Amino acid sequence: MQNMRLKFLLPIAAFVALVVVFYNGLYEDPTRVPSPFIGKQAPAFELPSLQNPAEMVTEETFAGQVSLFNVWASWCPGCAQEHALLTAVAAQHGVPVYGLNWKDERSAALKWLQRMGNPYKAVAYDRENIVGIDWGVYGAPETFLIDSKGVIQYKLIGPMTPDIWQQEFLPRIATAREELANGGEG
Amino acid sequence: MSRLLACCLLFFAANAWAIDPSEKLPDPEQQAMFESIANEVRCLVCQNQTIADSTAPLAADLRREIKRMVVEGQSEAEIKDFLVERYGDFVLYKPRFRSWNLLLWVAPAIFLIIGAVAMINIVRRRTQLPIDEDAP
């Protein structure tokens, strides 16, 4: 008899479990594609610099420091939106910012930097979206946090906001810098 | 979210498909492999479309890369691996036969077995009961 009762409770038990899953799901954005690179080595690349085509920018450029790699373009409204904040927080905390100019025209990109200000220590020019695809970039802006060993610690999809900087970037930057101080190069 | 919406509104407005026939690969076998892969890859901007159907620039870039790999002679599995390495399992429309994905593929068969067992039990029990009591 107990056995019989049990099967009638199954539907409502399953439903309750489902409601829990749905409730959690409401606070996630399903269109965000999480990066498979978190915790992995940043992909190697070699691109000409935006400002000086003769110079090459590679993954070696970030080596030995905790840095941000910001994907941007002159046609991207979100990039303009985050630009001031990105410049300010990077300067405030002494975090070097490198840029990946994504699917853009060189002249338009240079003009944009002139107008908005240039926070980047170097900008790689990825007109054809070769490196973008290698890094799993699917839109702009995106920002990667890379530690001193070249491992990607975090990827932000969308514009930087003060909350995200506080909650996601600062703690990880602190941890990465501690490691750098303790472990030295490596 | 608004990126997704804007892109898909554009799709419904333009209602054009994306593979330009003038871009076809000269080798028909390679073209067939390319089309078959493109129809199974999700466009990450317009996430309810394949890159074969999507007019998004990223879809065009991914089609270009896939064509390059097809011409280089890479296998379908290698090309899919390439994409999944960079964008995760989400990028493929058909979940692959890998650990937890297996559960999804095996589920119909499991349900059938459970259903069959339930069926046998119920019929067995009913067979033993008297055919008629009073009419309902």
Add this chain to the structure above:
Amino acid sequence: MGPLDAPVDTTAWMFLMVGTALIHSLAVTEKRGLFKSSTLLLAIGAFSLSLLGTFLVRSGVLVSVHAFASDPSRGIFILAFLGVVIGSSLGLYAWRAPSLEASVGFKPCSRETFILANSILLSIAALVILGGTLAPLIYPALGFGTISVGEPYFEIAFLIPMLPLVLLVGVGMHTAWRSMEPAQLMKQLRWPAIIAVTAGVILPYLVFGSFSLLTTLGVIIALWTICSALLDPARKITGKAPRLTRGMVAMQLAHIGLGMTVLGITVTSSYSVITDEGMKPGDTREISGYTFRFDGVRDKQGPNYEAIQGLFTVSRGEQPYTELRPEKRIYRVQTNPMSEAAIEAGWGKDLFVALGESLGAGAWSVRIQHRPLIRFIWFGCLVMALGGLIGVSDPRYRKRAA
């Protein structure tokens, strides 16, 4: 046909499965007082699925172009509503359903058994579709990473319970209530089976010239359903009749409709030709025995749009067949061009031509489609609906004057 948009299309689909199971299970409950708790659960399930559909599509938990903005408060409201309505129904079910058990029985070869199989298989189909729809939500929640489930999965996963089901429909229709001699059943079904298998193997090969196992299976099963449904009407015509009640006619029509839809789906998915071509004026392409000649474009003014209209002359062999004029329209209220396809519709097939992009020098990218039996899909549904209407009009459902 466009890509499957998971929450929207799949919820309607699931609802259809459970609703169908419900109406068949109701027949048993009405006739014999059996399956009361399953019928109840199916009824709760059907309504729950329609509510669930609203939630899944609009709340934004799943990727859909129809989702409202990303703020979760709308979703929370719908979820709360869901929780109250479905939770209380299922709670009531858990509490009271155990006392609904009837104590009559039936033999293995009986209509009750077939309707039981029907409920089980349809529920499996609905569960499988539900699993596929919710996987992108559940997998990350359990820590298995993201997963993507689209058409390729649903098509295959759905067929697994459905093919056996449609096969059983043809048998169950002729099974008596309570008990029947299997040998007698087999004897009745002999002719429909022979006709279906023979026609199913020969016809696709004759008409389309190619043979594939899955296609043949689908065609045989579709024809089997139709032939089985026509068995009693055929016997009536040849005089060996049982009396055909309105209820029986309704059932036969509904199942004929099912067979037609399955036939349409099988044939069109196996034998459709969809191709993208670059064509200059004067170019021809031969698709499935029809020759399409591109005769160039011209400008056209519509009531609220301006258009570029292409002209395609279609012939079958030497005989001219039809002209198709697809357009690219720019409606004056917007700037994006809309492609207006030209479709020649018929019972046996649809021909479809649409203009893509101009390739320069008078050449255009063009999509041409040949879709055999595609109208059968919709027509089959109409026939099913007609069967339903006739069933509803059965006088036994009218309230008896006191």
